Amino acid sequence: MTSITIYGGLSTIGGNCILIEENDTRIMLDNGMCFSKENLYYKDFLNPRTNNALRDYLELGLVPKIPGIYGKDKIKDVCLDTMDLESQYLFEHSLKSYEEYLRETGKPFISALFITHAHLDHFRNIKFMAPEIPIYCSKITKKLLAIVSDLSQENFLKYSYYEIKERSGGFFPGCTYKDKLYQKRDIKIANPNKKVRVPEDDPIFEVEGFPVDHSIPGAMAFQITTISGKRIIYSGDIRFHGHKHEKENSLQFLNNIEPIPELFIVEGTRISDNDQVSEKEVSHRMIALLKNDRNLHSKLIFVTFPWKSISRFLTVYKVAEALNRSLIIQPKLAYTIHHLKGFNSLKLGDILEKENIKIYLPRKYSMTYSKADYVYSKYNLSPHVDWDNEQEIDFYNCLYEDDILVRAYDIRNNPSHYIFHLNFYELNELIDIQPPKGSYFFNLKTEPFDEEGELEEKVLLSWISKFNLDYKKEHYHASGHAPEIHIREMINKVNPTLIIPVHTENSEWFSKNFGNTLILEQGTSYNF
Ligand SMILES: [Zn+2]
Ligand SMILES: [Zn+2]
Structure with a gap:
């Protein structure tokens, strides 16, 4: 018998977590953060206590309560046994850990996790999962997990745990403290056109990944075939309106899968929306508007879009070329492009070597542009963050053109030379740049739901108004998700037994339009 249980991503956008089971063997598809749930309890500086491991998340129901997948250190504190009986409840949760489950049953609860793409709402919870669980994703997604780990406080390639140590000196010698240690995760590549067998030695599942078009590179859909011959297709997040080389992936996915699977697990982010703006149209519309402005020569052009969106970068680069301006990108985007440029499918080529690509250098720490200001944010100066005193540092201006790094005063002096990529958390830079009045600000990132966090549009609009910028949002956004018409066409082509x-x-749309829609309860298994 085959069964499916959905633990996250039902009636909400993101936080997907799907479990497929046959012969007492299971695989998981995605395990992501659910923004809408976390926003119910947390805001601004009120956050889950990371030092309390997984326990805050479990108590509030912010991660799926699935036994046998999370590391023992995330559920029971390493100090538990040394604590008084009355305080022990603070250091444990009743959920069974990976290790406990393995000890009791002789096999792990899940044999592998497959991640569709590197958006937090699809992968964040891997940070709690036992490092022994094999994780499969595309080569680009694995690289993006490494990039995200380099650029943030969180290392998704490693599992963290603690050991108790005793202080030898300083304040309070003899007192215990927790020493943080790391274990490498087992992240494997799911190559297109190559089936992954799970478990490797006695396979129950064969999983095949298909590259698809989405707002982040490396996204995949999966087709799972079980040993009893059942087939399940999972779209992940998908669209059909990216650049030509991107949308072809989604079309090939539909052409290459076998139709009529038992189940089609399909995303419906924009199911009530029929706006069909493509990446190409965004650049055409921007160019048309800007070329029509007779005063453009005195204006700076700002664009905002997520730094992981290579697709949107290519769109804006086309605009820069058409207007004969240089595109200044944020350091995180430059870091990402540098590390992804070897993937030919992304069509990045040697783009960082081009004269019309610049990288913004923000002021930090002493605020004097001293190199020493960047030792805690090395990615601002270099595409490598493992600096070594003994070795020369690969600064961007050594690897690429020597004027690739651009400072605020360069932009202030020559606003008409540039299109400037500026994101929400960098709005302070406007104070240094002093843009000419009436400069454009294109918001190219809004989704009905922003997968990288809530967009603080109210705050953004205060900045826009303070600096007298011309705000453009409608008509200039291509979504990362397929509109209703494309979802409908995709379902017709896949022609599944159940959806x-x-x-x-808006699950109701599916029920209304397709009689074979199955609406599941969260955590309730369905046998097929
Ligand atoms: Zn998503
Ligand atoms: Zn996504």
Whole structure:
């Protein structure tokens, strides 16, 4: 018998977590953060206590309560046994850890996790999962996990745990403290056109990944075939309106899968929306508007979009070329492009070597542009963050053109030379740049739901108004998700026995339009 259980991503956008089971063997598809749930309890400086490991998340129901997948250190504190009986409840949760489950049953609860793409709402919870669980994703997604780990406080390639140590000196010698240690995760590559067998030695599942078009590179859909011959297709997040080389992936996915699977787990983020703006149209519309402005020569052009969106970068680069301006990108985007440029499928080539690409250098620490200001944010100066005193540092201006790094005063002096990529958390830079009045600000990132966190548009608009910028949002956004018409066409082409909608706030649309829609309860298994 085969069964499916959905633990996250039902009637909400993101936080997908799907379990497929046959012969007492299971695989998981995605395990992501659910923004809408976390926003119910947390805001601004009120956050889950990271030092309390997984326990805050479990108590509030912010991660799926699945036994046998999370590391023992995340559920029971390393100090538990040394604590008084009355305080022990503070250091444990009743959920069974990976290790406990393995000890009791002789096999792990899940044999592998497959991640569709590197958006937090699809992979964040891997940080709690036992490092022994094999994780499969595309080569680009694995690289993006490394990039995200380099650029943030969180290392998704490693599992963290603690050991108790005793202080030898300083304040309070003899007192215990927790020493943080790391274990490498087992992240494997799911190559297109190559089936992954799970478990490797006695396979129950064969999983095949298909590259698809989405707002982040490396996204995949998966086709799972079980040993009893059942087939499940999972779209992940998908669209059909990226650049030509991107949308072809989604079309090939539909052409290459076998139709009529038992189940089609399909995303429906924009199911109530029929706007069909493509990446190409965004650049055309921007160019048309800007070329029509007779005063453009005195204006700076700002664009905001997520730094992981290579697709949107290519769109804006086309605009820069058409207007004969240089595109200044944020350091995190430059870091990402440098590390992804070897993937030919992304069509990045030697783009960082081009004269019309610049990288913004923000002021930090002493605020004097001293190199020493960047030792805690090395990515601002270099595409490598493992600096070594003994070795020369690969600064961007050594690897690429020597004037690739651009400072605020360069932009202030020559606003008409540039298109400037500026994101929400960098709005302070406007104070240094002093843009000419009436400069454009294109918001190219808004989704019905922003997968990288809530967009603080109210705050953004205060900045826009303070600096007298011309705000453009409608008509200039291509979504990362397929509109209704494309979802409908995709379902017709896949022609599944049953449809399970996920990553949507409108499951009713599926029930209304397709009689074979199955609406599941969270955590309740369905046998097929
Ligand atoms: Zn998503
Ligand atoms: Zn996504």
